Structures are given as structure tokens and as C-alpha cells.
Amino acid sequence: MTATSMHSHEGETEQATATRDIGIGHQGGELPCLEDLGKIAPRDARDLSKVFFGRLQELEEGTEEYQYARNTLIEMNLSLVHFAASRFRNRGSGDMEDIVQVGTIGLIKAIDRFDLSREVQFTSFAVLYIVGEIKRFFRDTTWAVHVPRRLQELRVQLARGKDELSTVLDRDPTVGELAEHLRLSEDEIIEGMIAANGYTAGSIDMPCDPGEPQLEGARTLADVLGDPDPAMETVENLRSLAPLLEDLDERERRIIEMRFGQEMTQSEIGAAIGVSQMHVSRILARTLVKLRSGMLA
Structure with a gap:
């Protein structure tokens, strides 16, 4: 027997032994309870995964045996999730436990979509799904x-x-x-x-200079942020009001100036221009309506 044939024979023997030990050969059989699945060596996990994937194809989806085989595949291949998650350890956001949970979702999707007839190792196929799921998690959650x-x-x-x-x-x-x-x-x-x-x-409570230690009473970003200046609105209103005042007749402008510029009472204005206080009130009300309408327009 050549070295090549011996190696092939030994590989077949290992595969057959693993299949016989877990009792799920292609002829069917009881699905056993495997303990300490996480301790299975990667090479053994690859060989056993092939067996379980073959068994999944024979079992009816939704049965207790199917769920057992599927869950066993998940447990045996969790090391792939931890391997992929470790690449994102220093991304600056996202708890590692959350990343592992998201990666496990990718592993489950890979198990449900893997086909033994494809000429690709399950590990390569699964890592793509796991990494893709983790990247999607970061894309959707890390933006403020x-x-x-x-x-x-x-x-x-x-x-x-x-x-x-x-x-x-x-x-x-x-x-x-x-x-x-x-x-x-x-x-x-x-x-x-x-x-x-x-x-x-x-945070607006962070120090203005991140390089300096944050001492008690140190100036923060909130201390240097500007507040809306109420005087700016007054300036804008006056600039908008100026052309409207120019459109008033002389008596209306004079009454507005005495009432709001000199802060005279309506009686004082009436005495100054020779009309009654009631007449001043009507002129003032009509003029203010005109100005207000112009401002709103």
C-alpha cells in the first residue's frame, strides 16, 4: 500500500470512527447527547460538521432530531464567532458580548444556508456571514x-x-x-x-482642551458655547420695520414716534396735535395693524 493510499485510508478511518462514535452514520440512528462541544478541536469540528450537515439533509425540518443536529452545529462552531469578533475588539464602541451575539446570528444564518454540494469549506462560508453581520451591526449602531x-x-x-x-x-x-x-x-x-x-x-461637559487634565472648575465646552442674542432679533425687526414706517403718512409717523419714541400718553399726543384722545387711539390702532401686516408679509 502506497503512502498516499495509507493516508487516504487513515482519513477515512478517522471519519468513520467519528461517525460511529456519535452514532449518526448515513444509515440513520439515534442522535446522542454530546458534552463539552466547545472543547472539540477545530479539525474534529470540521469533520463532525460534515456529518451533521449530511444528517440535516436527511431529517425533516422542525423535528426534535433536526433541531438537535442544528444546535450541535452551532455549539461546535462558536469558535468561529469568537475568532471573527476578536477582529473588532478595538473598534471603540460595542460591547464584546454584544458583538459575539451578533456574530452568532451570522453563524446561524450560515448553517441554515450552507449546502454540502458546494465546493467550499463551511468555515470559509460561515466567516463571511459572521463578519458581514458584525459589520452591519457597527454600521447601524455606531453612528451618534x-x-x-x-x-x-x-x-x-x-x-x-x-x-x-x-x-x-x-x-x-x-x-x-x-x-x-x-x-x-x-x-x-x-x-x-x-x-x-x-x-x-x-459631551458639552468635556474640557475645552482634551490634552489637559480635567481639574475642578476647569473651563468646559459648555462655558464657551454661544447663546442666542435676543438683541439680534430686535435689530432684524427694526430693519424690516424701517421701510414700512416710510410708507406711513406724516401724521401717522409723528404719532408712532411720540407714542413709542417719546413714550407719551394718548392724551398728551392728542393735546400736541389738536385731536381727542379717542381719535389718537383709532389712528394708532389702524397704523399698528398696517405695520404688523407688513411685518408678517
Whole structure:
């Protein structure tokens, strides 16, 4: 017997032994209770997975035996989830336990969709599903402000393009240079930059200088944020009111100036222009309606 045939024979013997030990050969049989599935060596897990996938094809979906075989496949291949999850350990957000749970969903999807007839190892097939599920988790949960997926992908393009151009130009690229490099319009570049601000959110209680230690009484971002200036609204209203005042006749402008500029009473205004207080009230009310309508328009 040649070395090649001996190796083939030994491989078949190991496969047959594993199949016989767990009692689920192609002729059927009882599905046993496997203990400590997580301790199975990766090579043994690959061999046993093939057996269980073959058994799944023979069992009716929804039966107790089918669920047992499916759950066993999940338990045996959890090491793939932990391997894939470890690649995302330093992403800065997302608890590792959450990442493993999300990766397990990807593993389950891979088990449900795997076909033994495909010329691909289950491990390669499963890792794609696991990593894809984890990436989707980060895409949907790590943004402080939800933005469309198109803008999330544009942010990645901008970051990559900025790094490439910064290396060549030895400075930060302009919007125009980024647009030319990425073959996008300048409006799209600006839109992506604005959307990128929604990736992270900072506390207004953080120190103004992140490099300095946060001492008691130190100035925070909240201390330097501006507040709306109520005087600005007054200025805008006066600028809007000026042309409307010019459209009033002389007596209406004079009454407005005495009432609001000199703060005279209606009786004092009436005495000054030689009319009754009641007449002043009617003129004032009519004029204010005219001004208010003009402001609202």
C-alpha cells in the first residue's frame, strides 16, 4: 500500500470512527447527547460538521432530531464567532458580548444556508456571514446620529481619499481636490463632510482642551458655547420695520414716534396735535395693524 493510499485510508478511518462514535452514520440512528462541544478541536469540528450537515439533509425540518443536529452545529462552531469578533475588539464602541451575539446570528444564518454540494469549506462560508453581520451591526449602531447608508459609505471614501492626498500633497486636500480625486462633485464632498459630523457626539461637559487634565472648575465646552442674542432679533425687526414706517403718512409717523419714541400718553399726543384722545387711539390702532401686516408679509 502506497503512502498516499495509507493516508487516504487513515482519513477515512478517522471519519468513520467519528461517525460511529456519535452514532449518526448515513444509515440513520439515534442522535446522542454530546458534552463539552466547545472543547472539540477545530479539525474534529470540521469533520463532525460534515456529518451533521449530511444528517440535516436527511431529517425533516422542525423535528426534535433536526433541531438537535442544528444546535450541535452551532455549539461546535462558536469558535468561529469568537475568532471573527476578536477582529473588532478595538473598534471603540460595542460591547464584546454584544458583538459575539451578533456574530452568532451570522453563524446561524450560515448553517441554515450552507449546502454540502458546494465546493467550499463551511468555515470559509460561515466567516463571511459572521463578519458581514458584525459589520452591519457597527454600521447601524455606531453612528451618534442616524444618516443614510449612502452617506455612511461616502464618509469612508472621504477618509480614505483624504489620507491618500495628504500623503502626496503633504497637507490637507481642498474640497476641489477631493472631488477630483474621488470623481465626485464638490456638493457631494461637502454633503459627506457634514454627514461625517454625525459619527460621534461629544459631551458639552468635556474640557475645552482634551490634552489637559480635567481639574475642578476647569473651563468646559459648555462655558464657551454661544447663546442666542435676543438683541439680534430686535435689530432684524427694526430693519424690516424701517421701510414700512416710510410708507406711513406724516401724521401717522409723528404719532408712532411720540407714542413709542417719546413714550407719551394718548392724551398728551392728542393735546400736541389738536385731536381727542379717542381719535389718537383709532389712528394708532389702524397704523399698528398696517405695520404688523407688513411685518408678517
